[in-house]
Amino acid sequence: MSPDFATCAQGTEQSPIDIPASAPLSPANITFQYQPSAVNIFNNGHTIQVNYDQGSSITLDGTRYDLVQFHFHTASEHAIAGQHTPLEIHFVHRNAQGGLAVIGVLLKS
Numbered sequence: 001m002s003p004d005f006a007t008c009a010q011g012t013e014q015s016p017i018d019i020p021a022s023a024p025l026s027p028a029n030i031t032f033q034y035q036p037s038a039v040n041i042f043n044n045g046h047t048i049q050v051n052y053d054q055g056s057s058i059t060l061d062g063t064r065y066d067l068v069q070f071h072f073h074t075a076s077e078h079a080i081a082g083q084h085t086p087l088e089i090h091f092v093h094r095n096a097q098g099g100l101a102v103i104g105v106l107l108k109s
Helices: 003-010
Strands: 030-033 039-043 048-052 057-060 063-073 087-094 100-107
Touching (some): 057 100
Antiparallel strands (some): 039 048, 063 087, 087 100
């Protein structure tokens, strides 16, 4: 196994995850600065992706991450207590160093 994949195999916060019902609520130190935007919607061959104009961001633990796109998963990629929802949206943000912060929102009917 390559060193890169070995790290992934040992990770405790890798996608997809199943959040236990007993998981404590520990909100991140995050603020949202979202603005209206024109969007470019397309099928990237894996999902419907919506590219977002510059100007929207989050600040996570003092670091700014710009919103670059969001996309959809059906059914949800992640689960809560083993239960998937019909739809999940991933809001993908990138910081100045190229690091990513992804916010997943699980939607149910």
